[in-house]
Amino acid sequence: MSERLSYRKAALSTEGIDEMKSDQFPVGHGILVALLFLAACDGGTSVVPAASETLVIAHRGASGYLPEHTIAAKAMAYAQGADFIEQDLVMTQDDAVIVLHDHHLDTVSNVASIFPGRARGDGRYYAIDFTLAEIRELSVTERFELQDGVITAVFPERFPINRSTFRVHTFAEEIELVQGLNRSTGRSVGIYPEIKSPAFHLAEGKDISRAVLDVLKTYDYTRATDMVFLQCFDPYELVRIRQELLPTMNMDVRLVQLIAYSKEFAAMTTAEGIQKVSAYAAGIGPSMHLLIDPDSDPGNLEVSGLLELAHDAGLKVHPYTFRRERNQIPAYAKDYEDLLDIFVNELGVDGVFTDFPDRTVRFLENAR
Ligand code: G3P
Ligand code: CA
DSSP: OOTTEEEOSSOOOOTTOOOOOGGGSOTTSOOOOSSOOOOOOOSSOOOOOOGGGOEEEETTTTTTTSOTTOHHHHHHHHHTTOSEEEEEEEEOTTSOEEEOSSSBOTTTBOHHHHSTTOOOTTSOOBGGGSOHHHHHTSOBOSOEEEETTEEEESSTTSSOTTOSOOOOOBHHHHHHHHHHHHHHHOOOOEEEEEEOOHHHHHHTTOOHHHHHHHHHHHTTOOSTTSSBEEEESOHHHHHHIIIIIHHHTTOOOEEEEEEOSSGGGGGGGSHHHHHHHHTTOSEEEEBGGGTBOTTOBTTBEEEOSHHHHHHHTTOEEOOBOBOOSGGGSOTTSSSHHHHHIIIIIIIOOSEEEESOHHHHHHHHHHHO
C-alpha cells in the first residue's frame, strides 16, 4: 500500500460539496441520507490492476481541446487513443436522440439569437422544444456562462468561444463515426452513452431509455461483451432497464451507476447500497471526490472504502472527471500526472473519464 494513502473506516466529509446532481435525480424517490457512511476497510489487501488495463474514457470527446460533444472532438479523442468515447444523450421534440451534455441548448450554442422567444419561463432553451432540423441550424461553441449579458468561457484556456463551425449531431451519427473509424483503423474503440434526465423526459412524454436502446440495437450493441457501457445517475431507471427493457428487447449490455458527490447519493456508497447496485450494474462511475477526500493533505490522502466495496461486489470503478487545469486538480495532487498516478497506480481504478485523452494515454504508456 502506498504510504500517502490513508484508508478510513467512516465517511468522507460532505462539507462544501459542489457537484450536486439533484436536477438529474428523480425527485421523491427518497434516497436522501444525511451522512456518507463508507464501510470499514483494512486497506492492505486491494489488488491494483496493471495500468495498461486502465480504460481511457474520453469525456464528451477530447473536450479539453475542442467544443464538447462535437464530431471534431470525438474524432480527436479517437485519434488520441481513447478506449471509449462518451455520449451524453437527450431527446428532441421529434424524438431524435442527440448528443448534448444536458437538455439545455443555451450554454453551448447560439440558440438564443437564432430562435429568440423560444425559451421557457425559466429563461432556458430546452432541446426537447426543438425539432432535429431546427437544432441542426445552431452553431455549437465551447461551453460558456451568461451573466448580466456578459458571456464567459467556463474553461478560458480551451478552444475560443464562437470560432469555426460545429453542429449538434445524433447518437446514430456518432456511432457511425466510431464504427467507421474502427473499420478504417482496425481498432476496437467503444462507446459510453449516458441517459440524461430520464424522469424529465418521461414527464415530457418521452421514454429516452427505450429510444437509446433502440439505437444501440440498430448498431448491434446488444451483448455484455460488446464495446459499450450504458451509464445513468438515476438508479430507478437503471433497474428498469435491467429488469424490464433489456429482457424484452433481448439485450444484455453493461450498465454503469453514476454516483455524484452529493448527499443524495450517500446511501448508495454504503456496503448495502453497493450490493444493491451490483444486482443491476457492471460498474460505478463515482465523482473522484467520493474515492479520495478532496481536502486531503498531500502526504496523507484520505481514501474512502468505496473502491474496495465496489471491487468486492464485482463492480468496475470509473471515476470522473480528470482535467489538466490547475483549478480542476485537487490540491493534494502536484499536477495532472500526479493525480493519475494516485488514482491509477496507487488506488487502482479501472478507468477514468478525462477531457484529455492524449495526456492520459501517454501517462499509461509510460507506466507500463
Ligand atoms: O458521465 C460521467 C460524467 O460525465 C458525469 O458528469 O455532468 O459530465 O455528465 P457529467
Ligand atoms: Ca456524462
